[in-house]
Amino acid sequence: MTSREFDRIGVIGLGTMGAGIAEVFARNGYAVTGVEINDEALERGRQHLEHSTGRAVARGKLTEAEQAELLGRITFTTEMKDLADADFVVEAVVESLDIKKSVFRTLDDIVDADAILATNTSSLSVTEISAASGHPGRVVGVHFFNPAPVQNLVEVIRTVVTEPDVLADVQALLAELGKSPVVCGDRAGFIANTLLFGYLNHAVAMYESHYATREDLDAAMRYGCGYPMGPLALLDLIGLDTAYEILDTMYKQGRDRLHAPAPILKQMVTAGLLGRKSGRGFYTYEAPDSSKVV
Ligand code: 3HC
Numbered sequence: 001m002t003s004r005e006f007d008r009i010g011v012i013g014l015g016t017m018g019a020g021i022a023e024v025f026a027r028n029g030y031a032v033t034g035v036e037i038n039d040e041a042l043e044r045g046r047q048h049l050e051h052s053t054g055r056a057v058a059r060g061k062l063t064e065a066e067q068a069e070l071l072g073r074i075t076f077t078t079e080m081k082d083l084a085d086a087d088f089v090v091e092a093v094v095e096s097l098d099i100k101k102s103v104f105r106t107l108d109d110i111v112d113a114d115a116i117l118a119t120n121t122s123s124l125s126v127t128e129i130s131a132a133s134g135h136p137g138r139v140v141g142v143h144f145f146n147p148a149p150v151q152n153l154v155e156v157i158r159t160v161v162t163e164p165d166v167l168a169d170v171q172a173l174l175a176e177l178g179k180s181p182v183v184c185g186d187r188a189g190f191i192a193n194t195l196l197f198g199y200l201n202h203a204v205a206m207y208e209s210h211y212a213t214r215e216d217l218d219a220a221m222r223y224g225c226g227y228p229m230g231p232l233a234l235l236d237l238i239g240l241d242t243a244y245e246i247l248d249t250m251y252k253q254g255r256d257r258l259h260a261p262a263p264i265l266k267q268m269v270t271a272g273l274l275g276r277k278s279g280r281g282f283y284t285y286e287a288p289d290s291s292k293v294v
Contacts, residue, residue, distance in 0.1 A: 002172040003168070003169055004114065007085075008032070008085050009030045009033070009089070009090070010034075013036065013094070014036050014041065014076075015045070015093075017092045018045065019052070020148025020149050021090055021092060021148050025177070026070045026074050028176070032074045033074075034076050035078065035079070035080055035083065036076070037093075039078060042077075052147075081110055083110050088115065090119075091103050091117070091118065095245050095246075100124065102132070104129055104133040105133070108135065115138070116140070117133060119142070121141060123245070125186060126139070126157045137162060137166065138166050140157060140166060140167060143156075152179050153181075154174050154181045155183075155184060157183075157190060187253070188253040197246055197259060198258035200231045200234065200243065203231035208262055218230020218232050233282070235281065236281035239276075240269050240275050247261040
């Protein structure tokens with residue numbers, strides 16, 4: 001049980017993660033306000049949600065009427081001021097400290113004094129982002145995993161000033177959504193990415209040195225260790241640009257050589273090979289955002 005009542009949820013940024021997070025809340029009956037920077041990005045977010053819920057319809061997990069009801073719970077807007085009645089806002093914009101800080105600064109004048117604000121950053125400092133808000137005690141990190149509607153883990157990041165009742169309410173809210181929250185302090189990478197990205201980076205280095213083929217590297221971890229995807233296929237799902245940024249931030253903060261991005265990663269990003277989202281990464285896909293390898 002949460003001590004606050006959560007009726008309306010705000011999600012800022014409807015990229016892969018933001019759209020997935022909006023879907024999670026709408027699936028659970030919450031009214032959601034999804035905010036994007038312009039009409040084009042808003043339309044992409046709407047399409048992402050239609051595609052993802054359409055997949056559930058195709059698999060017989062949702063009826064068309066339920067899909068329409070779910071999408072009907074989401075209000076799409078380009079105006080941050082439409083978040084005025086939100087009790088819980090999740091920011092999922094690009095991984096830029098300056099942009100995130102400006103979002104939190106703006107939010108302060110819009111939401112009620114007891115609304116909880118969360119950032120879905122995967123490696124930036126939650127403390128620094130929260131300091132831009134006038135109420136840092138009500139700010140936490142909520143780090144969802146990709147695909148957000150499927151992965152149960154959500155890391156909840158507390159800063160040194162996060163209020164205990166805020167932390168408890170966020171954990172309870174996430175548990176109500178069927179998620180499994182874990183709590184950790186504010187360090188780049190949090191728990192899962194710190195452990196995961198050393199492994200992913202190592203796989204890239206093995207691929208780069210022609211030690212094994214991409215197929216064999218992936219098959220080894222799938223069939224030998226029971227991972228649902230091999231490391232290179234997973235990097236394509238995460239997005240190579242996102243992976244590079246996460247590794248670079250962790251490396252700069254912790255100076256652990258495990259996290260020094262393998263050179264080919266940067267080269268692939270520069271060449272526009274971003275993974276599934278661009279249609280090509282370590283593998284080539286039928287179309288951008290498709291999971292079908294050609
Ligand atoms: N959006 C919504 N739902 C999706 C989806 C997506 N992008 N991809 C798959 N699904 C759903 C399917 O609809 C299906 O749902 P159902 O069981 O209700 O019918 C279910 O997931 C299984 O999908 P598939 O049968 O198509 O495919 P798989 O069984 O191969 O599963 C996978 C796909 C869920 C992506 C699985 O391979 C997996 O779990 N991979 C590992 C993902 C992972 O490790 N994520 C964490 C990345 S790290 C991260 O996110 C942190 C960040 O900071 C970078």
